[in-house]
Amino acid sequence: MEVIAGVKQMQERSQQLRAQRETIAFVPTMGYLHEGHLSLMREGRKRADALIISIFVNPTQFGPGEDYERYPRDMKRDLQLAQGVGVDIVFTPSVQEMYPQGFQTYVEVEKVTKNLCGISRPHHFRGVTTVVTKLFNIVKPHLALFGQKDYQQLVTIKRMVEDLNMDIEIIGLPTVREPDGLAMSSRNAYLSPEERRAALSLYRSLCKGEELFRQGTKDAKAILREIRKIIKAQKLAQIDYAKICDPHTLEDIDEIEGEALIALAVKIGETRLIDNVILREG
Amino acid sequence: MEVIAGVKQMQERSQQLRAQRETIAFVPTMGYLHEGHLSLMREGRKRADALIISIFVNPTQFGPGEDYERYPRDMKRDLQLAQGVGVDIVFTPSVQEMYPQGFQTYVEVEKVTKNLCGISRPHHFRGVTTVVTKLFNIVKPHLALFGQKDYQQLVTIKRMVEDLNMDIEIIGLPTVREPDGLAMSSRNAYLSPEERRAALSLYRSLCKGEELFRQGTKDAKAILREIRKIIKAQKLAQIDYAKICDPHTLEDIDEIEGEALIALAVKIGETRLIDNVILREG
Numbered sequence: 418m419e420v421i422a423g424v425k426q427m428q429e430r431s432q433q434l435r436a437q438r439e440t441i442a443f444v445p446t447m448g449y450l451h452e453g454h455l456s457l458m459r460e461g462r463k464r465a466d467a468l469i470i471s472i473f474v475n476p477t478q479f480g481p482g483e484d485y486e487r488y489p490r491d492m493k494r495d496l497q498l499a500q501g502v503g504v505d506i507v508f509t510p511s512v513q514e515m516y517p518q519g520f521q522t523y524v525e526v527e528k529v530t531k532n533l534c535g536i537s538r539p540h541h542f543r544g545v546t547t548v549v550t551k552l553f554n555i556v557k558p559h560l561a562l563f564g565q566k567d568y569q570q571l572v573t574i575k576r577m578v579e580d581l582n583m584d585i586e587i588i589g590l591p592t593v594r595e596p597d598g599l600a601m602s603s604r605n606a607y608l609s610p611e612e613r614r615a616a617l618s619l620y621r622s623l624c625k626g627e628e629l630f631r632q633g634t635k636d637a638k639a640i641l642r643e644i645r646k647i648i649k650a651q652k653l654a655q656i657d658y659a660k661i662c663d664p665h666t667l668e669d670i671d672e673i674e675g676e677a678l679i680a681l682a683v684k685i686g687e688t689r690l691i692d693n694v695i696l697r698e699g
Numbered sequence: 700m701e702v703i704a705g706v707k708q709m710q711e712r713s714q715q716l717r718a719q720r721e722t723i724a725f726v727p728t729m730g731y732l733h734e735g736h737l738s739l740m741r742e743g744r745k746r747a748d749a750l751i752i753s754i755f756v757n758p759t760q761f762g763p764g765e766d767y768e769r770y771p772r773d774m775k776r777d778l779q780l781a782q783g784v785g786v787d788i789v790f791t792p793s794v795q796e797m798y799p800q801g802f803q804t805y806v807e808v809e810k811v812t813k814n815l816c817g818i819s820r821p822h823h824f825r826g827v828t829t830v831v832t833k834l835f836n837i838v839k840p841h842l843a844l845f846g847q848k849d850y851q852q853l854v855t856i857k858r859m860v861e862d863l864n865m866d867i868e869i870i871g872l873p874t875v876r877e878p879d880g881l882a883m884s885s886r887n888a889y890l891s892p893e894e895r896r897a898a899l900s901l902y903r904s905l906c907k908g909e910e911l912f913r914q915g916t917k918d919a920k921a922i923l924r925e926i927r928k929i930i931k932a933q934k935l936a937q938i939d940y941a942k943i944c945d946p947h948t949l950e951d952i953d954e955i956e957g958e959a960l961i962a963l964a965v966k967i968g969e970t971r972l973i974d975n976v977i978l979r980e981g
Contacts, residue, residue, distance in 0.1 A: 519858075520862050521808055521811070522806065522809070523807050524804065524806050525806075527803040527805065546804075554863055554866060581829075581836055582706060582836040584710055584714070584836060
């Protein structure tokens with residue numbers, strides 16, 4: 418497994434792979450890898466000749482007062498895990514190399530980034546789309562894989578790729594969960610044992626929402642009322658948002674017709690967690 | 700010479716050229732080609748295996764009340780001129796294909812787009828960088844050529860390419876002028892004979908500025924005073940801006956040290972023209 422830190426070197430290496438007619442699968446990550454990341458890598462491994470991942474905690478997607486500095490990092494363990502699933506190249510650029518003095522260009526997807534996490538994290542998705550564009554131009558993948566846990570991110574990146582005519586296939590894969598249902602996230606490392614128990618309320622409330630929908634409830638308010646009730650029963654939990662949206666436009670809906678997204682962001686102590694589920698008729 | 704209108708077809712054709720290890724030079728244009736465009740094409744012809752141009756009047760770089768609808772168009776003549784300089788492929792997408800329903804992604808270069816044309820045309824450069832990103836992703840060039848007449852555009856695109864790690868060489872070529880000095884522009888077609896004479900004041904005033912600089916004047920205000928005087932002598936001319944800037948940051952400067960840009964935007968009747976010159980010591 419190769420580890421490449423330089424932008425120019427990575428770009429040349431990818432150019433070389435493409436000249437050899439190898440297809441490239443790419444999994445961008447902020448490191449502190451868990452089974453969610455590894456499932457993306459295993460799928461990428463199957464679908465392409467070369468598998469490249471990036472490990473880069475991207476400062477432009479964190480807001481002031483968010484957890485950029487304390488975001489968990491463990492490069493040694495990450496490299497072992499990547500090697501274990503057959504990654505060919507790990508790209509590990511520095512902040513200085515990604516955002517040199519004078520940097521001033523941003524990619525912005527305007528509508529699908531406005532609701533949900535866009536409300537409490539107004540510059541987050543601009544940071545995501547900008548760094549993903551940069552990484553795509555450096556790694557030159559044929560396909561890139563993202564987790565559905567970050568559902569709004571996945572919709573945003575698909576929209577960006579289509580709007581800017583990036584010749585890259587975007588693949589979204591299901592959220593990987595702990596045995597008790599908690600969605601895997603690098604931020605779960607922040608949770609105390611007590612918070613870890615309270616965090617289960619996200620998944621439990623989503624299951625309740627799904628159950629109500631399957632039983633015939635189509636009124637979004639009625640479903641959200643039950644969801645909020647379950648989360649609010651936890652003293653350590655504070656809801657940022659609980660919404661039911663159109664899964665393509667991410668606009669709020671009142672009455673579910675066909676598909677819908679239930680999306681949650683909840684602070685458990687100081688840790689902000691997100692989770693979601695797609696409701697589908699039939 | 701091939702003419703391709705479809706985005707997917709163009710993308711596949713460029714992919715094919717790259718698979719054959721051909722290098723691609725690209726000249727994006729809004730059509731109504733003149734010697735300025737043709738000089739870019741001739742240089743591209745020399746520097747790469749395949750020469751691709753685009754002809755697309757891009758609506759997102761025009762503001763409300765600007766000349767998008769009446770911008771001059773003559774596809775038949777353009778295709779003949781392109782063939783004459785050895786263009787291999789002309790890409791002629793429709794607005795519908797470039798900006799389908801639901802389009803919502805923009806690329807923005809923040810600082811170098813603020814001064815000069817960015818003041819009276821606040822969304823212009825966002826339209827330019829967005830369409831150029833799209834065209835780059837469709838045409839997949841190794842190098843792209845732009846005229847120095849649109850100096851701020853050239854600086855903006857270079858900045859975008861560097862910031863977003865686009866693996867494309869950007870080449871700027873000198874402004875091509877009519878025998879009497881008027882900078883070539885598709886918009887010159889708007890000028891009446893009387894306006895055409897008044898339009899010469901742009902070039903004449905830039906020459907005066909250059910002369911004063913060569914004679915030792917380093918005070919920007921003193922140079923701009925003489926420039927404004929020459930333009931204001933024309934009844935049909937109205938100055939949008941006349942500025943002296945740092946040629947890299949495009950920030951106004953008071954005292955010229957080393958290099959400087961003199962940049963003009965002047966309305967001649969209803970027609971807004973721009974021109975510029977770079978001042979260099981020694």
